[in-house]
Amino acid sequence: MERLNIPVLLGTAREGRASEGPAKYIHRLLLEKDVESALIDPRDYHEKKTFEKERVQPWADIMKRADGLVIVTPEYNHGYPGPLKEMLDALYEEFARKPVAVCGVSAGMLGGARVVEQVKLVAIELHMCPIRESVYFSDVRNLFNEKGDITDPGFDARCAQMFEELFWFTRALKAGREGVVRE
Numbered sequence: 001m002e003r004l005n006i007p008v009l010l011g012t013a014r015e016g017r018a019s020e021g022p023a024k025y026i027h028r029l030l031l032e033k034d035v036e037s038a039l040i041d042p043r044d045y046h047e048k049k050t051f052e053k054e055r056v057q058p059w060a061d062i063m064k065r066a067d068g069l070v071i072v073t074p075e076y077n078h079g080y081p082g083p084l085k086e087m088l089d090a091l092y093e094e095f096a097r098k099p100v101a102v103c104g105v106s107a108g109m110l111g112g113a114r115v116v117e118q119v120k121l122v123a124i125e126l127h128m129c130p131i132r133e134s135v136y137f138s139d140v141r142n143l144f145n146e147k148g149d150i151t152d153p154g155f156d157a158r159c160a161q162m163f164e165e166l167f168w169f170t171r172a173l174k175a176g177r178e179g180v181v182r183e
């Protein structure tokens, strides 16, 4: 079967961010499943002013080649971080008709449930297909040990369920984009 290409986009550039743990964990799981995947850090793109075209080009190139996307984002005041929105606003056609899984992160118990819903609405406007399954990383500050390993073994199964759905949509939409499915 053809190898899938699904980058992981981290939602925050904040100093001291805890969301890096979940993003790296998801990224590692994708690589273990033989998915081609880049871990995208908004710090590599975020400028004080607006995004410059040349600065965004590597992100555009990655997303153009990608078959789908996973977003791992914290919730800030019940919404999405500015750098995540800027990363999404920087591109358009590169996203079209590709599936996206959205994972939430929070220090509290809800695991970013509210931001996940909001990001899915933005994704629809970008012509993406958000999948239903999400993984919610609650109590994130106690979820990873000093080596960066997750301490709750239940997450592997939750991610596997999300990936099963994401891979199905990734293959189906890839076939559709490549014209295998006729109107």
Ligand SMILES: Cc1cc2nc3c(=O)[nH]c(=O)nc-3n(C[C@H](O)[C@H](O)[C@H](O)COP(=O)(O)O)c2cc1C
Binding pocket: 012, 014, 016, 017, 018, 019, 020, 074, 075, 076, 077, 078, 079, 105, 106, 107, 108, 110, 111, 112, 140, 141
């Ligand atoms: C500006 C700001 C707003 C936040 N708002 C929320 C919130 O609305 N809901 C929530 O569960 N956590 C909120 N948090 C706490 C985050 O859940 C916490 O920082 C967690 O570690 C994930 O974000 P991080 O990757 O920035 O560390 C907020 C944090 C910041 C810095």
